[in-house]
Amino acid sequence: MPHYGNEAIAPYFFLIIFGAALIAVGYVLLPFLGDMVIALWLCCFCRGTMSACCGRWESPVLASGITVAVLMVVWPSR
Numbered sequence: 001m002p003h004y005g006n007e008a009i010a011p012y013f014f015l016i017i018f019g020a021a022l023i024a025v026g027y028v029l030l031p032f033l034g035d036m037v038i039a040l041w042l043c044c045f046c047r048g049t050m051s052a053c054c055g056r057w058e059s060p061v062l063a064s065g066i067t068v069a070v071l072m073v074v075w076p077s078r
Helices: 006-057 060-074
Strands: none
Touching (some): 006 060
C-alpha cells in the first residue's frame, strides 16, 4: 500500500533535522576539540597509575586522590 501525505516525507524530514542537529552540535563542540583530545590522552596515561593504586590500597577514592596528586606534580603548570 503506497504512503501519501506526511507519512511519505516523515523519514526524510527526520534525517534532515537529525543532520542539522549533528552539525549544530559539531559547531558547539569544535572549540573544545583540543581539550577533549588532551583529556582522552590523560585518561589513557593515568589508567596504569590508577590500576596500581587500586591494587595496592583497594580504595578507589584513595586511588583517585593519589592519581590526581601525581598528575598535579608531573603535569607542568602554565
